[in-house]
Amino acid sequence: MRAGPAGRLAWGTLITVLYLFLLAPIIIVFVVSFDDATFLRFPPEGLTLDAYRQVFDNADFRSALQVSAVTASITAGLALLAGVPAALALSRLRFRGREAMESAFLSPLLVPNIVLGLALLVLFAPIPLTDTYTGLILAHLGITIPYVVRTVCASLAGADPRAEEAARTLGANTFTVARRIILPTILPGVVSGGVIAFLLSFDETVISLFVSGQSVTPLPVAVLQYVEYRSDPAIAALSVCLVVLSVLAVVLVERSLGLRRSLRSG
């Protein structure tokens, strides 16, 4: 697209406004987190790190952070364990009901989380799986496996299945083909799927609200419970920590996979 200076200016302005619109909440939270007030206000008037100190002093937050970290790690691991073979089967095998399987794997994305949460509560309550790690992880698996399946399928889509056949004719058995040919191909999809699963589980609020309780409280739920009674800069500080964590994870993946990709083509 070739445009004159006026056109370029208008385009630049539009992009800036769009980014401001998207980032405004994060910017405001970031600014407020350094305020010295005991309630949330904008624009801030003081400048202190008290809010951050409060977050790390709060025992509820610390235990909730631990719950979320454990849940997200196990969820990501199990989502990979289930999602990677599923993706391999869906993209490499021809079997009866393949399409039904495919929709089944992607359907949790179509159901509103609040419906899922309610359904899981009804299902889990009598077992009882509510307020347990098992219940929380099972619930999170339902919404993370589809992402792993999708990222791994996407990395397989660009690969030539004949390369696997070529490896077989060169003397590689099924296991060796999987390790030497398929694994390097799907690695980017596996890593990004795992990170996405971790972040989704770490951020998951709605479903967690239904299936968690007093003993196993993940961080987003703890945050909600906190702001029910108070709204001070501590919550903003916690939010900033969560944003930084997510951004770090995404950047790390992008850097490592981006590097791999550039090596491949360069």
Added chain:
Amino acid sequence: MTDPGIAAREGHLVLDGLVKTYPGRHGAAVRGVSLSVERGSMLAVLGPSGCGKSTTLRMVAGLVAPSAGRVLVDGRDVTDTPAHRRDMGVVFQSYALFPHLDVAGNVSFGLEMRKVPRAERARRVTQALELVRLDHLAGRRVARLSGGQQQRVALARALVVRPTVLLLDEPLSNLDAQLRTTMREEIRRIQRETGITTVFVTHDQHEALSMADSVAVMHEGRLEQLGSPQEVYERPAGHFVAEFVGRANLLPGTVARVAGNEAEVEVPGLGTVTATGHAPAPGDRGSVMVRPHRISLDAEAPAGSGAARGTVLSAGYTGETVAYRVRVGADGPELDAEHPSGAHRPHAPGTEVEISWDGAARLVPAPTPAPETAKPGDGAT
């Protein structure tokens, strides 16, 4: 002139009645292909797309399990041997290189599978890359290679393990015309140097005729003819082979008289034509085949000196040749003729010419209901 040899000689690679049916699909993809490849020779499996030639190759490689039939190597039945223990080198149409490995890594893969020690591996990889003239690119990522280079890597990767048989699936179809000619000679050179029994699949008759020691023509899952390039071209076993391998004028007629292999064939609109055939008998129906480049058109010759009198309908100049369409008599059959350009001034459409051809025409048997299995040597004379 029948050749019992191909069937009787114990070939290095033998396909015995290979059949492949797919559930839910009408008819078989491969309907009983039997043929034999001599040690160190090169066989081309030639046919249009969908004729089952690639499926046949994949059955030989062990990538597709045949529904019936056997594959024998050195007389040993390998039908139930899995692909990774068949010891066959395969070059795929898409090359199927491993994108995460460099050139040397690709070539060395098969050696690693065979647990060849590191030092010997390095030596053999270099050797194989020298054979395909790519030794200067050993460290290059395969994504950064041209099509022709990728092709050579695929070839080196298949050859480095010294397979018993080399299988090539449409090896040249992804290359541009110029490179194709070069690679044709390259593959032939490498095959001669290594002396490896080779089967390659192609839909390109030039490729098949120029590269192979013998050609198997396939059509609708059946083997139509197996023979040397000359046999397949000069003495086609049927209409399909005549028209698929080169261009052909096919004039339907009936055999009137026979003397040995020579038959006098009554062709409506053309009269009696002498043609050689495979054991012709009076009353046989068939077609007289004359290749377009064999037909001469002479505007000066007196009427009656050639085979027939005709009129030029059209003349197409292609640079190297002039392609004519000629009608015999007033309402006789139409013929294609092709002459090198420059030899004489092209005949203009409407010109009356005397039509003749050098050598005897060939009698091609009329299509008969094909048997369920074709035997090697069938139709070859």
